Amino acid sequence: MLFTQFRFLFDAVKLFSPGREERKTKGKIDNVHWNSTLRTCQIFLVHFAGTILSFLENPSANNVLPPIKCCVALEMTSFPSSSDKKTLKRWFFIDKRVGNLATMDIESNHSSPVLTDPAPINKSRLGIHSNLLSYATSGGSLSSSKYRNIPRKKPGKLDEVCSNAYLDAMKSSSPPRKKLIKDGADTAYGTWMLKHPSALNSFEEIANFAKNKKIAMFLDYDGTLSPIVDDPDNALMSDDMRFAVRNFAKYFPTAIISGRSRDKVYQLVGLTELYYAGSHGMDILGPVRRAVSSDHPNCNESTTDQQGKEVNLFQPAREFIPMIDEVFRTLVEDTKGIKGAKVENHKFCVSVHFRNVDEKNWQSIAQCVQDILDKYPRLRKTHGRKVLEVRPMIDWNKGKAVEFLLDSLGAGLSNRDDVLPIYIGDDLTDEDAFKVLREGNRGCGILVSSRPKETNAVYSLRDPSEVQIFIVFHKLSIFISISFRFSFQILWWKLDNTSGDEISQFPRDMEEGGCILNNRRTI
Numbered sequence: 455m456l457f458t459q460f461r462f463l464f465d466a467v468k469l470f471s472p473g474r475e476e477r478k479t480k481g482k483i484d485n486v487h488w489n490s491t492l493r494t495c496q497i498f499l500v501h502f503a504g505t506i507l508s509f510l511e512n513p514s515a516n517n518v519l520p521p522i523k524c525c526v527a528l529e530m531t532s533f534p535s536s537s538d539k540k541t542l543k544r545w546f547f548i549d550k551r552v553g554n555l556a557t558m559d560i561e562s563n564h565s566s567p568v569l570t571d572p573a574p575i576n577k578s579r580l581g582i583h584s585n586l587l588s589y590a591t592s593g594g595s596l597s598s599s600k601y602r603n604i605p606r607k608k609p610g611k612l613d614e615v616c617s618n619a620y621l622d623a624m625k626s627s628s629p630p631r632k633k634l635i636k637d638g639a640d641t642a643y644g645t646w647m648l649k650h651p652s653a654l655n656s657f658e659e660i661a662n663f664a665k666n667k668k669i670a671m672f673l674d675y676d677g678t679l680s681p682i683v684d685d686p687d688n689a690l691m692s693d694d695m696r697f698a699v700r701n702f703a704k705y706f707p708t709a710i711i712s713g714r715s716r717d718k719v720y721q722l723v724g725l726t727e728l729y730y731a732g733s734h735g736m737d738i739l740g741p742v743r744r745a746v747s748s749d750h751p752n753c754n755e756s757t758t759d760q761q762g763k764e765v766n767l768f769q770p771a772r773e774f775i776p777m778i779d780e781v782f783r784t785l786v787e788d789t790k791g792i793k794g795a796k797v798e799n800h801k802f803c804v805s806v807h808f809r810n811v812d813e814k815n816w817q818s819i820a821q822c823v824q825d826i827l828d829k830y831p832r833l834r835k836t837h838g839r840k841v842l843e844v845r846p847m848i849d850w851n852k853g854k855a856v857e858f859l860l861d862s863l864g865a866g867l868s869n870r871d872d873v874l875p876i877y878i879g880d881d882l883t884d885e886d887a888f889k890v891l892r893e894g895n896r897g898c899g900i901l902v903s904s905r906p907k908e909t910n911a912v913y914s915l916r917d918p919s920e921v922q923i924f925i926v927f928h929k930l931s932i933f934i935s936i937s938f939r940f941s942f943q944i945l946w947w948k949l950d951n952t953s954g955d956e957i958s959q960f961p962r963d964m965e966e967g968g969c970i971l972n973n974r975r976t977i
């Protein structure tokens with residue numbers, strides 16, 4: 455036990471030194487790291503006292519749990535990069551044990567709705583005028599404020615300028631992975647990290663930001679929870695990641711906002727503890743809304759999830775479903791001859807992948823998409839990582855989805871000062887969410903990228919394995935505050951213990967200790 459405690463102190467001092475990239479560019483330890491070290495020593499002392507006292511009380515009990523929890527949480531901050539696979543494995547092994555033990559301390563029934571089957575659309579109830587459904591050739595713009603009026607080029611073939619712009623955007627959407635490791639890339643990344651520091655090395659700063667606030671977590675799927683792979687159907691989330699997200703979502707409201715269809719992303723993640731928003735936020739299954747936005751009066755539908763819980767289905771682009779279906783079929787047909795092309799139907803948007811298409815054929819992909827835009831003026835194009843997406847021209851994106859979910863979680867929460875929304879994502883489409891959080895310092899955006907990128911996010915993480923560490927770290931930080939209080943309570947109780955009544959009082963105190971957690975969970 456003593457060895458564990460001393461190892462903990464040693465780690466505490468060692469681990470809060472700046473990470474590899476920051477050391478290279480900064481070369482000195484700043485105040486934040488010293489403050490972290492002091493705070494860590496403080497935690498160590500309280501744990502040490504608490505452990506000794508509980509050991510004296512019951513020598514046979516497993517008293518090393520609190521220090522192990524702290525060691526685990528501290529060790530994770532020391533990862534300079536995810537390349538240290540051995541340490542990662544050891545770390546997650548410990549976390550699993552601690553996670554299980556800790557779950558026995560704190561029980562939660564938090565679960566979020568899951569609905570895999572789309573709710574039937576009742577057009578007349580939704581108030582959609584029949585004109586709006588005759589979409590294919592109608593060129594008239596919609597009067598509603600939710601529809602954007604974006605000037606579009608005249609229909610026809612891609613001209614040289616337009617074609618170059620398309621190809622540039624397609625090329626920059628995801629550079630070849632091998633090139634990233636080149637000399638100099640590390641230095642550029644290090645410099646970029648001064649502007650967007652690693653969220654792992656900025657724990658203290660984020661923790662200060664989160665002080666007395668309730669955390670709400672928003673996660674992207676591809677490139678954030680699962681690594682980018684050639685075949686979108688093989689973008690699987692690891693069991694460790696699933697375990698980490700599940701444990702986190704038990705205590706903090708957590709939502710996944712993906713470009714994929716809601717059904718597909720639920721199928722891939724498979725957790726009932728989360729909220730899901732598919733098609734870049736155009737398909738949200740969330741908690742029952744207390745206030746319905748007047749901008750979208752006909753897009754909310756009250757329904758029940760698989761567990762029979764009342765939930766709210768929000769689909770601001772419902773009327774586009776038949777159009778998207780038609781576009782999907784056309785694109786499948788049109789790209790049939792292009793080797794490697796893949797088209798996905800996400801119900802409210804269509805993805806055209808060119809990751810496996812020879813670069814000399816990218817122009818043909820661009821032309822197919824342009825033909826669709828020419829035929830359907832109410833659709834627009836966005837870019838992702840080696841993917842072009844066709845979606846409705848409505849004023850809705852991942853940023854709006856974050857605001858919507860914050861509102862749903864508690865009326866008006868999106869503007870309240872006591873909530874800290876955290877959004878983690880890797881793609882261009884996540885920038886809308888980063889922007890929303892950056893405006894007015896509302897929350898904290900974290901970009902997942904292993905190369906410098908222009909972004910509205912404040913912090914960065916290299917890849918999904920660092921996302922996993924970050925998620926577990928935050929969950930454990932709560933356990934630390936509870937064990938911290940727990941240690942104090944043991945100390946207090948030991949000094950003050952005079953009657954048997956106080957022993958029975960103890961569990962209730964622990965419950966109060968857990969209120970930090972409960973507060974966060976019930977925003």
Ligand SMILES: O=P(O)(O)OC[C@H]1O[C@H](O[C@H]2O[C@H](CO)[C@@H](O)[C@H](O)[C@H]2O)[C@H](O)[C@@H](O)[C@@H]1O
Nearest residue numbers: 675676682683684686689712713805809839841
């Ligand atoms: O918002 P997200 O959850 O990040 O979804 C964005 C797109 O993700 C998927 O494509 C990306 O990941 C694939 C698998 O790793 C990769 O092959 C592809 O090149 C990436 O663009 C998904 O297939 C798209 O439909 C989503 O729009």
